[in-house]
Amino acid sequence: MSETTATSTNGRTGTSYDAIVVGGGHNGLTNAAYLSKAGLRVLVLEQRHLVGGAAITEELRPGFNFTTFSYALSLLRPEIVHELNLVQHGFMPLMMPGDFHPTGDGDYLLFGDDDDQNVEMIRRHSPRDADAYGRYNHDLDKVIETIQPLFDNPPPNIFGGNTGRDPDDQADIAWLLKHLGSVDRKTMHDTVRMLTGSAADLLDDYFEYEPLKGYLASSSSIGNRIGPMAGGSGLVLLYHKMGEHDGHLGSWSFHKGGNGGFTQVLARAAQSFGAEIELNAHVDHVLTRDGKAIGVVLADGTELTAPIVVSALDARRTFLDLVDPRELPDDLVDNVRRTRYRGTSSKVNFALDGMPEFPGLKGAAPFGGFLNIGPTMEYLERAYDAAKYGWYSDRPFIDGALQSVIDPDMAPPGKHVLSCFVQHAPYQLKGPHGPVDWETERENWADKAQAVLEEHFPGFGKLVLQREVVLPTDIEAKTGLTEGNIFAGEFLAPQMYFFRPAPGYSQYATPIDGYYQCGSGTHPGGCVIGSPGRFASQRILRDQEQRG
Amino acid sequence: MIRTTPFHERLTELNDQQLYTHWSGYLSALRFSHAPKHEYFAVRNAVGIFDTSPLFKYRITGPEALDFLSGVVVRDLSVLRPGRAAYTLWCDDRGFVMEDGVVFMQSDNELLMTAARPLLSWLTSHEHGRRVVVEDVTDDYAMLAVQGLRSRDVLAGLVPEVTELPYFGQAEGKLASVPVTVSRTGFTGDLGFELMVAAADALTVLDAVLEAGAPHLMRPFGEEALMTLRIEAGLPLTGVEWHDSRTAWTDHDRVTPKELGQGWMLKGVRDGSRRFIGSEAIRRELVDGTSRWATTGIVVDWQAWNRLHRDNGELPTFDEQALGWEQWLRTEDDTQVGYVTSFCYSPVLQRHIGIARVRPELATAGTTLHMETTLHHSTHMVAVETTSMPFFNPARKTAK
Numbered sequence: 013m014s015e016t017t018a019t020s021t022n023g024r025t026g027t028s029y030d031a032i033v034v035g036g037g038h039n040g041l042t043n044a045a046y047l048s049k050a051g052l053r054v055l056v057l058e059q060r061h062l063v064g065g066a067a068i069t070e071e072l073r074p075g076f077n078f079t080t081f082s083y084a085l086s087l088l089r090p091e092i093v094h095e096l097n098l099v100q101h102g103f104m105p106l107m108m109p110g111d112f113h114p115t116g117d118g119d120y121l122l123f124g125d126d127d128d129q130n131v132e133m134i135r136r137h138s139p140r141d142a143d144a145y146g147r148y149n150h151d152l153d154k155v156i157e158t159i160q161p162l163f164d165n166p167p168p169n170i171f172g173g174n175t176g177r178d179p180d181d182q183a184d185i186a187w188l189l190k191h192l193g194s195v196d197r198k199t200m201h202d203t204v205r206m207l208t209g210s211a212a213d214l215l216d217d218y219f220e221y222e223p224l225k226g227y228l229a230s231s232s233s234i235g236n237r238i239g240p241m242a243g244g245s246g247l248v249l250l251y252h253k254m255g256e257h258d259g260h261l262g263s264w265s266f267h268k269g270g271n272g273g274f275t276q277v278l279a280r281a282a283q284s285f286g287a288e289i290e291l292n293a294h295v296d297h298v299l300t301r302d303g304k305a306i307g308v309v310l311a312d313g314t315e316l317t318a319p320i321v322v323s324a325l326d327a328r329r330t331f332l333d334l335v336d337p338r339e340l341p342d343d344l345v346d347n348v349r350r351t352r353y354r355g356t357s358s359k360v361n362f363a364l365d366g367m368p369e370f371p372g373l374k375g376a377a378p379f380g381g382f383l384n385i386g387p388t389m390e391y392l393e394r395a396y397d398a399a400k401y402g403w404y405s406d407r408p409f410i411d412g413a414l415q416s417v418i419d420p421d422m423a424p425p426g427k428h429v430l431s432c433f434v435q436h437a438p439y440q441l442k443g444p445h446g447p448v449d450w451e452t453e454r455e456n457w458a459d460k461a462q463a464v465l466e467e468h469f470p471g472f473g474k475l476v477l478q479r480e481v482v483l484p485t486d487i488e489a490k491t492g493l494t495e496g497n498i499f500a501g502e503f504l505a506p507q508m509y510f511f512r513p514a515p516g517y518s519q520y521a522t523p524i525d526g527y528y529q530c531g532s533g534t535h536p537g538g539c540v541i542g543s544p545g546r547f548a549s550q551r552i553l554r555d556q557e558q559r560g
Numbered sequence: 561m562i563r564t565t566p567f568h569e570r571l572t573e574l575n576d577q578q579l580y581t582h583w584s585g586y587l588s589a590l591r592f593s594h595a596p597k598h599e600y601f602a603v604r605n606a607v608g609i610f611d612t613s614p615l616f617k618y619r620i621t622g623p624e625a626l627d628f629l630s631g632v633v634v635r636d637l638s639v640l641r642p643g644r645a646a647y648t649l650w651c652d653d654r655g656f657v658m659e660d661g662v663v664f665m666q667s668d669n670e671l672l673m674t675a676a677r678p679l680l681s682w683l684t685s686h687e688h689g690r691r692v693v694v695e696d697v698t699d700d701y702a703m704l705a706v707q708g709l710r711s712r713d714v715l716a717g718l719v720p721e722v723t724e725l726p727y728f729g730q731a732e733g734k735l736a737s738v739p740v741t742v743s744r745t746g747f748t749g750d751l752g753f754e755l756m757v758a759a760a761d762a763l764t765v766l767d768a769v770l771e772a773g774a775p776h777l778m779r780p781f782g783e784e785a786l787m788t789l790r791i792e793a794g795l796p797l798t799g800v801e802w803h804d805s806r807t808a809w810t811d812h813d814r815v816t817p818k819e820l821g822q823g824w825m826l827k828g829v830r831d832g833s834r835r836f837i838g839s840e841a842i843r844r845e846l847v848d849g850t851s852r853w854a855t856t857g858i859v860v861d862w863q864a865w866n867r868l869h870r871d872n873g874e875l876p877t878f879d880e881q882a883l884g885w886e887q888w889l890r891t892e893d894d895t896q897v898g899y900v901t902s903f904c905y906s907p908v909l910q911r912h913i914g915i916a917r918v919r920p921e922l923a924t925a926g927t928t929l930h931m932e933t934t935l936h937h938s939t940h941m942v943a944v945e946t947t948s949m950p951f952f953n954p955a956r957k958t959a960k
Contacts, residue, residue, distance in 0.1 A: 041628040090911075091862075091863070092864060093910045094862060094911065099908060099909055099910070099952075101909070103910075104604065104605055104908060105602060105907070105908075105910070106601045106605055107595065107598060107907070109595075109598060110594075124593075124595060125594050125595030125597065126594035126595065127599075129594055153875060156875075157870075157873075157875055161870070258597075258875055258878035258880065258905060258907055258910075259875065259876055259878035259879075260878075261875070268605055285775050301582065360831050417777070418598070418601065418605075419605060419606075419777075420605075420606050420710065420775075420776050420777045425774075425775025425776065426773075426774075426775050503804065
């Protein structure tokens, strides 16, 4: 495992660079790799002792590797794999074996790569839903076909009036209108329903079997402070469905050695192009002069200079912490201030002495990969209810990945690691008498998660060798993601695309000359997609070229 | 009546699909689980086992065994030593490839050779009075390929000989008290080994391997996964890349070793210092430059692939299962200059790859060509680039 958890850095060799990237998460590394490839002398500054940001793998117990935060790859764009030669550096996207969804009544749904078998799995419970499933997937695929090109391009600048517009912007807008104009009316209607409506409304139109709806609705609340019955949950569902493994939409992959394995690959790629990476380097602020970025100052007072500074942090850090907001336009500062983060995702990761057993499956358990515990939409909605009022779920919803069934590097032989997103755990706990410190509730919360697992996999507790509890407060403290929001800004329509991170500032530049943004808080982040880092590099290089 | 291999009884218990094809009269699993890609990744990131028992096997013994075989097959066997193995082709007298296989040298007087098609009469017809005995021992042995990243870890505790085995080395050992021949060979382009065991002992060996492999997430893999693996490895497959020249109807289905991309085997042919069946025809081909084709890898321009599908209202497809038909290669001016014999999406490279045959002057790596593909029941072209093979070539394959 040393290969993927090793601290990957060649250190800093100077104090003056062409570009400094603040934050060694996957987007920062991607950005640095592209800039280095283009010939710039680039330094990545990472505050922690390892690169990866929220995409790391840590060996918390000998032989057991935990994907502390993010746990799967799905949206990573293939162009990044190709353009950065990631295969040479060990890129290995394993396919997760399937999704296992206990239905709450002792039965289960088990989905894999064979669509016919999936349909048969559904027909066992509901003949009516069996063919609805094909229709649902097809309709969603059509919506994705509509949306996906928007993810493969930076958002056009639609603001600023119709006269005197930059010809590039004009061309981008023309492209967008032409693309949307080619979409048939049903697909366009479905698209708007998904972007604005609830997952529940959508799923009710297709299905009758509640556990199937529960299974499909689970991805409408992952990572977001939302339940499937609320408007806006459709967007979250759509985002997750866009994830793919080799073109199989909704199918996610797992990088060898976890997402930490992936970011180590990225770091090696960036270094191969000449990028330098300095660890344990906390950037205090960005240096500016006359409205231009000129470098950064580290927490220890070290000054490093570069005419280009790229922030891979979220918008709040980028605009309110790293620079003086007084240097920025009010509308940007206002929008950044009111961007919703409100993380409610917690991770509870387990080292297990063996495979959990599901009583409804006789003999060898064919499940593995993703475990989805949120039997029905009502269960998911109730798991969210308490968060509205500042408290955590009594019976949380769990989206787990049993990664050791496909990657022997993750756990010792015969043992397993189970990496679970557990929701909802609001960043700010509020009891009847005011704010409550999460530390007093940390283990109680993890006990709730474990109790849910015990309910579906009797004897689960006896398998637990170690448990890691990662609260939204931990996510914030370790990765810098504001309020522990895993997407670097909630997935809400007014915080997406043209408006990500703020209206008029979605094209990776900032009002400070030479200061750029490339984190997951820019389009098309979050998730481990890499495109913000790539698009930002394109913007930077184009600006360089125009400057001559 | 279709036959089953000595491993079948156990492997079929592990097969939840029961999808088989026929291989030389035996049932051969297409896949063991719902997605062959899991089996593919087992090899690339863990370990997989594949039942290669249907290969034909010939034992060649006698003081002139090596001399005899050297005059028959294409590869220079004079450098072969006991404990080593060599991949080779053999040709007809016109220098066209018949089949391929691996020659294992067990001692100075004993060789064992695998072959994809029956070969006994052809071999014996070329003995010409040499002191050699050729026997068909196909049914005597079962063969199990143990392939992938952790194959050595799995076998090390069972047959310690594997730890020292060089690439294409072989050794005699005991596995679960059963005599086996273990060789560092395979068809996956990865670190891997093959075990040869008496048919009667096959299950004993398989059970021991399964038990040792379980903690390493070992999986049996079928022909579908093997196809992706061997295309990534750039390994030609009989019946796909070429036709046995004895049964081909026309020369269009025949290839020479050089045309097949196996020119590296032809040391000593051009200067006439080495003779084997077909060598004179091959010598003339080399001297006169009459090769019709060169074999090359191709990679598809992924952006062109995506654009082609999206512009036609389709989501791009990324299917790791090899196509069952050829696709033509054309130049910009629409001249057909080659054809793709094997084509699939490579999950580890994240792009479509293929083994192709092109006019020799176009085989230089980096040449842009256009491949025909069908979409909406009509022909479309997509840009490809020629490249050297293997496509995926981990250092562990040959490393000590």
